[in-house]
Amino acid sequence: MPILKERATALTPMVAGDARKRRILVVDDEPRVLSLLRLNLELDGYQVMEAGDGWQALHIARSSLPDVVILDLQIPGMSGIGLLQALRDFSRVPVIILSATSDEMEKTYALHLGADDYVTKPFSPRELSSRIKAILRRVEWVGSSPSEAIITIDERLQVDFNQREVLVWEERIKLRPNEASLLYILIENAGWTVPHENILRYVWGTQDRSFLHYIRLYVNYLRNKIEEDSSNPHYILLERGIGYRFIDFRNRGE
DSSP states (O other), X not given: OOSBSSOGGGOOOOOTTSSTTOEEEEEOSOHHXXXXXXXXXXHTTOEXXXXXXXHHHHHHHHHHOOSEEEEEXXXXXXXXXXXXXXXXXXXXXXXXXEESOOOHHHHHHHHHHTOOEEEESSBOHHHHHHHHHHHHHHHHHHTTOOTTOEEEOSSSEEEETTTTEEEETTEEEEOOXXXXXXXXXXXXXXXXXXXXXXXXXXXXXXXXXXXXXXXXHHHHHHHHHHOSSTTSOXXXXXXXXXXXXXXXXXXXXX
């Protein structure tokens, strides 16, 4: 089975400085896959680190603090799922899962454990590059200390984007990176419906509608954290066939 859909030369190089000094840890036990990923990622300007098993990857992640981890689930030693759980014990580093299976239960489980994205083999270098860029944009935004970092929705709910948390009746609840990004784009457009394609492009770096299940999954995650009754949502509303809308909290008094 092919690993990549395109040749490395098909990649469009990034603008100088976009990925400078960004470190990516690639975890895979197939030398050919490591070589192809290294070639394409280095063409994009990234510094690449490699690991062939879970324990080696955990050591590199602890000592070298990569900016992104690309993780094949089928690795020797510590399993890919085990490594993901170990990473989440001490780090919020974005993790992109690579897998030869498109099993929806496996995808959902990996995302539930804290993976940020899931790419099925064979995949396009261009697609992987766009996913990495989208993740790095989200990380840069979260650390950029926006002037309106803590937003009060109502007496029950506040959002602290700097800490990537929501406060429900002042109880702090952590958000996954993709949850924070999804909530951000909805709140920035409060009162307006954000189309599915815009959400996919901003949060996952793609407009491929085959990924719509990602939106539904993460909307459910958010509703379980912020809604009083997730089955009867008040904050995040579905506009069927179009997208999602956050309540217009800024103009609620008008």
